[in-house]
Amino acid sequence: MDLEIRHLTHRYDSLDVMRDINLTISSGEIVCVVGPSGCGKSTLLRLIGGLEQPTEGEILQVGRPPEGSLNPLTYIFQDFALLPWRTVWGNISLVLEGHGLGKAEIDRRISDVLSRTRLSDFAAVYPRQLSGGMKQRVAIARALAVGPAVLLMDEPLSALDSQTRELLMDDLVSLWEREQFTACYITHNLNEAVRLGHRVVVLSRRPGEIRETVEITIPIPERSVDNPHLARIQRQLWEMMREEALSADRQLNDA
Numbered sequence: 001m002d003l004e005i006r007h008l009t010h011r012y013d014s015l016d017v018m019r020d021i022n023l024t025i026s027s028g029e030i031v032c033v034v035g036p037s038g039c040g041k042s043t044l045l046r047l048i049g050g051l052e053q054p055t056e057g058e059i060l061q062v063g064r065p066p067e068g069s070l071n072p073l074t075y076i077f078q079d080f081a082l083l084p085w086r087t088v089w090g091n092i093s094l095v096l097e098g099h100g101l102g103k104a105e106i107d108r109r110i111s112d113v114l115s116r117t118r119l120s121d122f123a124a125v126y127p128r129q130l131s132g133g134m135k136q137r138v139a140i141a142r143a144l145a146v147g148p149a150v151l152l153m154d155e156p157l158s159a160l161d162s163q164t165r166e167l168l169m170d171d172l173v174s175l176w177e178r179e180q181f182t183a184c185y186i187t188h189n190l191n192e193a194v195r196l197g198h199r200v201v202v203l204s205r206r207p208g209e210i211r212e213t214v215e216i217t218i219p220i221p222e223r224s225v226d227n228p229h230l231a232r233i234q235r236q237l238w239e240m241m242r243e244e245a246l247s248a249d250r251q252l253n254d255a
């Protein structure tokens, strides 16, 4: 399933948050969205997910979600949002309950995502026993359990230390290599954007407009940390964002 975002404009009272965003996210593609603080990145994700209605414009789902999808547009947040009193298994089970699935199907789905995210040995463990990186792995497994068409990822690695972030990036790369998931990935971190994005969309300061879309043709599994081409793209992205970030810093919140 593809997502087509057409002429998306959003306002909160007199605050113009984003203006005329046009973007297609194709099946199997990771589109990273970067931009200065407050330019509307999280709002864009909420609009895509249907949590809020845009002031103007539309978001079209083109094609069919995967067979058995319970929730075509599924979020992954930076704070993991796991229930402390449920085990890893129980946390994943939670998103499958209430959909009319039988126990055998729920068990099958949980075993499947645990194995796909290499968490099978941690099924009976509670979140408090896990590191931040492992908690986010569980959150990713939970998102996959509902069979999403598009993952909506809001700074999923930003709560993690830099080493854990590297490890989780590797995880996401190998997951994408195995099953080409589709994602809209919001991040402040340009290194993450160039490692994981097929395209990087740069938003201007508020009201966020698309300033540039940079396509990265190096296959995702071949993007090493020290790749000079990626480093060059990352520098270009920063040059595009620098002025916007400086102005955004001085921008007041009352429009």
Ligand SMILES: Nc1ncnc2c1ncn2[C@@H]1O[C@H](COP(=O)(O)OP(=O)(O)OP(=O)(O)O)[C@@H](O)[C@H]1O
Residues within 6 Å of the ligand: 012, 015, 017, 035, 036, 037, 038, 039, 040, 041, 042, 043, 044, 206, 253
């Ligand atoms: N529900 C709301 N009501 C009013 N204003 C809001 C609401 N949600 C967000 N805003 C404002 O809209 C603007 C965009 O917010 P948003 O969180 O989407 O930006 P962002 O680019 O994700 O920011 P950051 O990078 O700091 O996370 C901000 O000025 C924010 O204060």
